[in-house]
Amino acid sequence: MVEKGIHDTPMSAIAKAAGTGMGTIYNYFPNKNVLINEIYTSIKKQEQSLFVNFDSSKPFRTQFEDYFTITVTFFIDNPEYFQFMEQLQASPIITQESKEEGRKSIAPVYELLMIGKQQRIIKDIAIEEILMFIGGAVFSYLRWYFSQTEKQNTSLKNQMALVWDGIKE
Amino acid sequence: MVEKGIHDTPMSAIAKAAGTGMGTIYNYFPNKNVLINEIYTSIKKQEQSLFVNFDSSKPFRTQFEDYFTITVTFFIDNPEYFQFMEQLQASPIITQESKEEGRKSIAPVYELLMIGKQQRIIKDIAIEEILMFIGGAVFSYLRWYFSQTEKQNTSLKNQMALVWDGIKE
Amino acid sequence: MVEKGIHDTPMSAIAKAAGTGMGTIYNYFPNKNVLINEIYTSIKKQEQSLFVNFDSSKPFRTQFEDYFTITVTFFIDNPEYFQFMEQLQASPIITQESKEEGRKSIAPVYELLMIGKQQRIIKDIAIEEILMFIGGAVFSYLRWYFSQTEKQNTSLKNQMALVWDGIKE
Amino acid sequence: MVEKGIHDTPMSAIAKAAGTGMGTIYNYFPNKNVLINEIYTSIKKQEQSLFVNFDSSKPFRTQFEDYFTITVTFFIDNPEYFQFMEQLQASPIITQESKEEGRKSIAPVYELLMIGKQQRIIKDIAIEEILMFIGGAVFSYLRWYFSQTEKQNTSLKNQMALVWDGIKE
DNA sequence: CATGAATGAGAATTCATTCAT
DNA sequence: TATGAATGAATTCTCATTCAT
Numbered sequence: 001m002v003e004k005g006i007h008d009t010p011m012s013a014i015a016k017a018a019g020t021g022m023g024t025i026y027n028y029f030p031n032k033n034v035l036i037n038e039i040y041t042s043i044k045k046q047e048q049s050l051f052v053n054f055d056s057s058k059p060f061r062t063q064f065e066d067y068f069t070i071t072v073t074f075f076i077d078n079p080e081y082f083q084f085m086e087q088l089q090a091s092p093i094i095t096q097e098s099k100e101e102g103r104k105s106i107a108p109v110y111e112l113l114m115i116g117k118q119q120r121i122i123k124d125i126a127i128e129e130i131l132m133f134i135g136g137a138v139f140s141y142l143r144w145y146f147s148q149t150e151k152q153n154t155s156l157k158n159q160m161a162l163v164w165d166g167i168k169e
Numbered sequence: 170m171v172e173k174g175i176h177d178t179p180m181s182a183i184a185k186a187a188g189t190g191m192g193t194i195y196n197y198f199p200n201k202n203v204l205i206n207e208i209y210t211s212i213k214k215q216e217q218s219l220f221v222n223f224d225s226s227k228p229f230r231t232q233f234e235d236y237f238t239i240t241v242t243f244f245i246d247n248p249e250y251f252q253f254m255e256q257l258q259a260s261p262i263i264t265q266e267s268k269e270e271g272r273k274s275i276a277p278v279y280e281l282l283m284i285g286k287q288q289r290i291i292k293d294i295a296i297e298e299i300l301m302f303i304g305g306a307v308f309s310y311l312r313w314y315f316s317q318t319e320k321q322n323t324s325l326k327n328q329m330a331l332v333w334d335g336i337k338e
Numbered sequence: 339m340v341e342k343g344i345h346d347t348p349m350s351a352i353a354k355a356a357g358t359g360m361g362t363i364y365n366y367f368p369n370k371n372v373l374i375n376e377i378y379t380s381i382k383k384q385e386q387s388l389f390v391n392f393d394s395s396k397p398f399r400t401q402f403e404d405y406f407t408i409t410v411t412f413f414i415d416n417p418e419y420f421q422f423m424e425q426l427q428a429s430p431i432i433t434q435e436s437k438e439e440g441r442k443s444i445a446p447v448y449e450l451l452m453i454g455k456q457q458r459i460i461k462d463i464a465i466e467e468i469l470m471f472i473g474g475a476v477f478s479y480l481r482w483y484f485s486q487t488e489k490q491n492t493s494l495k496n497q498m499a500l501v502w503d504g505i506k507e
Numbered sequence: 508m509v510e511k512g513i514h515d516t517p518m519s520a521i522a523k524a525a526g527t528g529m530g531t532i533y534n535y536f537p538n539k540n541v542l543i544n545e546i547y548t549s550i551k552k553q554e555q556s557l558f559v560n561f562d563s564s565k566p567f568r569t570q571f572e573d574y575f576t577i578t579v580t581f582f583i584d585n586p587e588y589f590q591f592m593e594q595l596q597a598s599p600i601i602t603q604e605s606k607e608e609g610r611k612s613i614a615p616v617y618e619l620l621m622i623g624k625q626q627r628i629i630k631d632i633a634i635e636e637i638l639m640f641i642g643g644a645v646f647s648y649l650r651w652y653f654s655q656t657e658k659q660n661t662s663l664k665n666q667m668a669l670v671w672d673g674i675k676e
Numbered sequence: 677c678a679t680g681a682a683t684g685a686g687a688a689t690t691c692a693t694t695c696a697t
Numbered sequence: 698t699a700t701g702a703a704t705g706a707a708t709t710c711t712c713a714t715t716c717a718t
Contacts (some may be wrong), residue, residue: 474647
């Protein structure tokens with residue numbers, strides 16, 4: 001689905017890939033756009049679930065790095081999710097509602113950054129802006145990672161350094 | 170074209186928006202995908218043209234900030250270009266060739282970063298990786314900028330600080 | 339379909355005539371040209387099926403006349419087949435493969451003529467040439483037959499005499 | 508034009524092949540169908556012109572063979588005319604008027620056959636029918652001739668024998 | 677519930693024809 | 698008069714969606 005682009009993947013192909021019939025999909029999703037939005041929020045929820053038992057007793061930087069690493073690893077382990085997100089992040093197909101919903105996945109990071117700001121560990125910049133920055137860095141890194149023919153994720157440390165040095169006070 | 174997504178904008182609508190007939194478009198572009206790729210490379214070329222008479226005598230950091238500012242400004246001035254790029258950057262429609270072509274637009278930045286690395290002004294990380302990081306930051310910022318209802322680009326300085334602190338040695 | 343010419347009959351009209359939706363046709367034939375080729379070979383196969391239980395114990399001339407009569411009758415009974423074949427016989431739409439396939443329909447006649455030649459009943463001329471001659475005569479006759487306002491197929495005997503006297507030793 | 512089929516040859520290609528502009532064609536022919544009909548009648552007229560100074564003092568059979576040979580030779584020398592005629596003979600594009608017009612080209616043959624019938628040299632069959640038969644034989648032969656990879660028109664004699672033996676009393 | 681063949685609205689594309697130059 | 702770029706009606710083809718099984 002994701003290799004040829006969501007738009008160039010007919011429902012028949014999606015059904016086939018899902019090992020089911022087309023009609024079955026329509027028993028669960030009223031139309032293709034809803035399906036896509038559901039996949040979107042589903043991925044976001046999976047992302048979110050990674051942070052549920054997050055240890056807030058750890059040092060701030062460790063928590064930050066954990067978050068970063070976990071997120072990157074999640075998409076490296078699920079490359080098709082990455083491709084999906086890349087294609088749809090900016091797509092008008094994704095409704096405002098889904099985006100809203102998706103934003104929840106980063107609620108823990110939001111919390112974390114709030115604390116970081118309060119404790120003057122990180123810069124005093126609008127959290128939304130920092131979130132965008134971090135999110136952008138995650139995806140930049142993944143983009144770079146997947147563009148490599150010989151995957152070498154040793155550089156994850158580099159990337160985290162880039163981001164950390166950027167946001168830290 | 171860009172509001173509803175390239176895919177959901179029929180050629181007839183594109184023609185209309187261009188103030189021409191559908192057939193006329195096909196006199197210049199063999200098909201829709203080629204047209205999209207041409208728009209892509211055309212935007213990239215415009216981006217590139219902004220750096221032609223770049224003053225390499227200025228301090229490194231100034232050059233970096235100039236680059237950053239110019240790019241951001243370019244897309245703020247051409248919001249439809251931003252939307253187009255956002256949607257297509259990761260799309261399978263854009264051919265490897267177009268991407269290759271587009272990469273040329275960042276050649277000057279590549280040069281700049283090379284020097285920065287040699288002079289140990291910036292971190293010793295693969296330039297490709299730094300480029301992705303910077304590119305990601307530019308787009309994160311723009312994403313944030315356009316998501317604001319009341320545009321306030323004072324924060325550009327913040328963003329540049331984020332990126333600079335990230336990459337500097 | 340056949341009255342206005344295959345080219346001037348849109349798929350929508352074909353679908354309508356077939357009592358089905360356009361999309362359905364595309365579920366069975368990838369495109370219009372393939373559809374046309376399939377109709378072509380299908381007619382050829384029907385033609386072929388007329389000779390399956392051909393009685394080779396009958397005199398040569400009888401067999402020849404049977405073949406001629408059966409073929410002519412087949413097209414008189416299916417005038418739209420005749421029109422179709424007339425239009426497409428020489429069309430570049432019909433692939434070499436379809437022609438090859440279609441040639442099978444005359445295999446029995448080929449056999450018959452071989453024997454006729456061996457037994458010196460018919461002229462010693464390349465069989466391919468004789469086949470063309472006979473085929474041409476069949477279609478000439480049909481052309482003439484359908485051009486008549488008052489159909490009188492008594493003249494079939496005339497036509498067979500023309501051809502027979504032509505090919506006989 | 509004739510290789511890909513008249514229908515699949517756009518006016519632009521015709522103009523190019525004619526070494527002129529598209530507009531120019533429309534200065535002489537109101538539309539494509541008229542153009543095709545004009546080409547049709549033009550070929551027919553050229554065919555006709557071959558028989559203008561036909562020597563009616565020669566023996567009947569000689570005249571017949573001359574006619575046959577001249578016609579075949581005409582199309583062998585102008586293979587694109589043959590292809591054109593093959594494709595259009597049965598096409599609904601050719602108007603009744605053009606066909607009427609074209610029939611004039613065979614007027615001399617009609618005359619000849621009349622005489623042949625009167626003198627009981629050829630069979631007492633409707634001349635229209637004999638004409639179709641001869642015409643069919645001419646085209647069958649040409650079809651066969653052009654299908655050969657190594658052209659050998661020695662067999663023209665064979666073909667004429669086929670036809671002559673067919674029609675002679 | 678599951679299925680996938682049938683469907684037709686809608687999209688991409690073609691090309692005969694026009695008309696400004 | 699010659700031209701060919703511009704045009705949009707018409708055509709091919711796709712695919713989301715439905716619904717009979």
